[in-house]
Amino acid sequence: MQTEQxxxxxxxxxxxxxxDKVNVQRKKRIFTKPLAREEFEQVFHYLHDKLGxxxxxxxxxxxxxxxxxFIYLLSNEDGIIFALKEKAPKSDPRIxxxxxxxxxxxxxxxxxxDLFGAAVRGLPEGPSYPLPxxxxxxxYPMRKDWxxxxxxxxxxxxxxxxxxxxxxxxx
Amino acid sequence: xxxKNRVIIPIGPQHPSLKEPGCFTITLEGEKVVNxxxxxxxxxxxxxxxxxxxxxIQNLYLIERVCGICxxxxxxxxxxxxxxxxxxxxxxxxxxxxxxxxELERLHSHLLWLGVAGHEIGFDTLFMYAWRxxxxxxDILAEVGGNRVNYGINTIGxxxxxVDEPMLQNISKMADALxxxxxxxxxxxxxxxxxxxxxxxIGKLTxxxxxxxxxxxxxxxxxxxxxxxxxxxxxxxxxxxxxxPVTDTHADVFGRTVVRxxxxxxxxxxxxxxxxxxxxxxxxxxxxxxxPAGEVIxxxxxxxxxDIHFIRSNGTDMxxxxxxxxxxxxxxxxxxxxxxxGYLADVPIIIAAIDPCYSCTxxxxxxxxxxxxxxxxxxxxxxxxxxxHKERGIDVPAIKMPEGKKYxxxxxx
Numbered sequence: 001m002q003t004e005q006x007x008x009x010x011x012x013x014x015x016x017x018x019x020d021k022v023n024v025q026r027k028k029r030i031f032t033k034p035l036a037r038e039e040f041e042q043v044f045h046y047l048h049d050k051l052g053x054x055x056x057x058x059x060x061x062x063x064x065x066x067x068x069x070f071i072y073l074l075s076n077e078d079g080i081i082f083a084l085k086e087k088a089p090k091s092d093p094r095i096x097x098x099x100x101x102x103x104x105x106x107x108x109x110x111x112x113x114d115l116f117g118a119a120v121r122g123l124p125e126g127p128s129y130p131l132p133x134x135x136x137x138x139x140y141p142m143r144k145d146w147x148x149x150x151x152x153x154x155x156x157x158x159x160x161x162x163x164x165x166x167x168x169x170x171x
Numbered sequence: 172x173x174x175k176n177r178v179i180i181p182i183g184p185q186h187p188s189l190k191e192p193g194c195f196t197i198t199l200e201g202e203k204v205v206n207x208x209x210x211x212x213x214x215x216x217x218x219x220x221x222x223x224x225x226x227x228i229q230n231l232y233l234i235e236r237v238c239g240i241c242x243x244x245x246x247x248x249x250x251x252x253x254x255x256x257x258x259x260x261x262x263x264x265x266x267x268x269x270x271x272x273x274e275l276e277r278l279h280s281h282l283l284w285l286g287v288a289g290h291e292i293g294f295d296t297l298f299m300y301a302w303r304x305x306x307x308x309x310d311i312l313a314e315v316g317g318n319r320v321n322y323g324i325n326t327i328g329x330x331x332x333x334v335d336e337p338m339l340q341n342i343s344k345m346a347d348a349l350x351x352x353x354x355x356x357x358x359x360x361x362x363x364x365x366x367x368x369x370x371x372x373i374g375k376l377t378x379x380x381x382x383x384x385x386x387x388x389x390x391x392x393x394x395x396x397x398x399x400x401x402x403x404x405x406x407x408x409x410x411x412x413x414x415x416p417v418t419d420t421h422a423d424v425f426g427r428t429v430v431r432x433x434x435x436x437x438x439x440x441x442x443x444x445x446x447x448x449x450x451x452x453x454x455x456x457x458x459x460x461x462x463p464a465g466e467v468i469x470x471x472x473x474x475x476x477x478d479i480h481f482i483r484s485n486g487t488d489m490x491x492x493x494x495x496x497x498x499x500x501x502x503x504x505x506x507x508x509x510x511x512x513g514y515l516a517d518v519p520i521i522i523a524a525i526d527p528c529y530s531c532t533x534x535x536x537x538x539x540x541x542x543x544x545x546x547x548x549x550x551x552x553x554x555x556x557x558x559x560h561k562e563r564g565i566d567v568p569a570i571k572m573p574e575g576k577k578y579x580x581x582x583x584x
Contacts, residue, residue: 025466026255028404029468031466055385056385057501058479058481058494058496060481060492062483062492063492071481073468073479073481078403079400079404081468081470083468102383103384103504104383104384104385105385106504107211107503108496126208127194127208127210127212128212129211130211130212130215131212131215132212132213142219142220148217
């Protein structure tokens with residue numbers, strides 16, 4: 001069994017950029033600070049290939065102002081959860097799909113596309129999830145500036161007042 | 172739709188097989204499933220967005236309604252997440268009460284599933300027995316929480332309702348009565364050819380495949396994976412309670428059935444332990460309205476598997492972000508694999524075998540009596556059913572089964 005601290009030490013010795021960006025939050029929880037795309041992918045593969053994080057539990061999208069945040073939760077056989085964070089600017093919200101490593105991430109990453117407007121490259125073809133057909137294009141309901149009261153459910157159009165934020169896309 | 176020698180059958184989103192909307196596009200060659208596309212998302216209600224504009228206490232009631240069947244486990248996951256952020260330790264008595272209700276919930280969920288499984292394979296007698304037995308558990312849940320589903324037990328800092336001595340006695344009586352029935356279901360699984368013929372070898376998901384597709388709960392445990400949050404990361408009072416892991420290696424629908432039946436016996440043991448060792452003391456501590464800024468990942472073992480709540484607080488009385496990953500969300504990915512290579516006739520039971528969530532019903536029953544409207548309780552409703560059948564020549568309480576059929580003997584809780 002590896003302790004949380006041993007995992008952190010192995011990571012920091014392997015990736016210098018993690019030096020002040022990874023910490024043991026509490027027993028069975030390790031968190032990173034948001035990483036850039038290339039850094040994220042290196043750490044993700046290392047956790048899976050070398051450190052025994054065999055399971056992808058969850059992906060959480062967050063609206064962090066100018067950036068979108070993506071938190072991938074991986075776990076090992078000791079039940080330690082590693083919260084690996086990635087960020088991408090809203091102006092260029094591209095991330096790479098990790099379904100090549102964990103096919104189970106399929107639905108979670110589709111949700112990042114529908115609800116946050118992430119552009120997930122390499123996501124296998126399939127039905128969108130979870131928004132319905134006919135949802136107004138360019139509207140991402142989990143962004144902080146999207147307000148459900150401006151959605152006209154009869155016409156399925158999003159009509160914010162002129163001084164309100166756009167909700168991530170088309171007014 | 173026909174394509175060369177293949178027939179594509181769209182099933183759903185509304186269909187007679189399951190009680191919730193889901194769309195399954197099944198491609199057949201003859202009777203064999205060669206491709207399956209699973210479409211979900213028809214029940215997305217925007218709960219997580221709604222959480223961001225409500226206080227933590229208001230969210231507690233919202234979160235309980237993520238699922239009608241496993242409402243309590245969502246309540247625990249949410250509350251213990253907030254408690255971790257706020258640095259609160261709940262009283263031991265509250266932790267034990269959370270466990271008692273969680274195991275009662277597992278019992279009623281598994282009995283519900285067993286009934287549905289029986290129905291899906293045309294074994295409606297099993298469906299009726301299982302749902303009859305489930306009523307005993309729901310009666311206890313109604314007594315403890317005031318409701319058959321959405322019991323409202325949890326609050327931030329502990330539990331809202333205490334259990335008294337008569338309640339504990341009723342729980343023990345129910346556990347004794349149910350034990351016999353569940354042992355019978357285990358015997359049934361081992362000896363009744365209807366079950367083994369219909370369930371064994373279908374919906375296969377090997378250990379490696381279960382890991383690959385991220386299966387959780389009884390689906391993973393039936394593939395030999397010991398993945399139970401009560402053991403891996405004990406919460407509430409589970410660290411003080413002996414919990415025996417239940418696994419199986421059939422890796423098919425039959426294995427999932429065996430795991431759920433054995434888990435019910437284990438739940439009864441846990442409930443008995445809690446009743447016997449319930450600590451004295453308070454049932455809650457005061458929690459602040461404003462929760463310090465931070466992030467937390469909270470996990471519980473729901474009846475269907477690992478339930479994860481991610482919560483980000485920002486120092487106010489409303490969360491910045493709540494993300495719930497219910498166990499069914501994790502198990503859907505494996506369904507496509509389970510269906511492909513199987514036969515059309517097995518599609519309903521394979522889908523049902525992951526125990527996908529569906530909503531529960533109201534508690535109050537309103538019966539029109541002439542021009543007046545009458546509200547009756549459950550005991551009256553049962554009597555109404557008995558009288559209804561008697562008027563038509565069927566005396567239900569007088570029905571006796573042939574000698575040796577001990578499973579028809581109903582112990583009154």
